[in-house]
Amino acid sequence: MAKITAKTSVLISLLLISLVGCNSLPKDKDPEVMYDLASRLKHLATAVDGLVKFGGGDKLSKDELLLAAVKNEPSKLQFLEGYTTKVNIEGNNTAILICRNETAVVEDAGCTAASDVQHWQASQPAACSFTLTLAQICQ
Incomplete structure (x- = not known):
């Protein structure tokens, strides 16, 4: 029977930790989760607008x-749980911003067809404040 030494045990532990670390992205950095969030937000932003x-x-x-937008x-708003949700109304144009821990995650104007700003992809975290100028993009 093979004897496992302390050195072997440490190496196995480090290998397992690195494998788990490589396969677990934070929720706000997992592209599949974020694109789903952005898609749901797009529909909500359009309804609000x-x-x-x-x-x-x-x-x-x-x-x-928000409740009226989902009839x-x-x-239908459960996807927003765990996030701070802000609504910006400028004239008759609207945008919704989703944040976590005071960091912007996704921002969307209701007047555009595509999802607007994927803050989660930025190299530096963005503050939880609106960046879209609705008067310009909603012409």
Whole structure:
């Protein structure tokens, strides 16, 4: 029977730690998770934008606006759990920003067809504040 030495045990432990570390991305850096989040946010941002432009959404609180955008089905907002969600209304244009720990993750204007800003891909973390100028991109 082979005897495992302390040196072998340490090497095996280091190998296992490195394998686990290589295969586990933080949730906010996992592309599959982030692209799904951005896609869901795009649909929500479009609905919010429509409510503000055509449905009196500008008179609602942020929470009421988000709930109205999903037709009062709170389960459709579960993807936002664990994130800070901000809504920006400029005139009749809107944007939604999702952050975690005061760091911007994804930002989307409701007036555009594509997902707008993938902050999670930036080399340096961005502060949890809006970067889109709605008057320019929503012409």
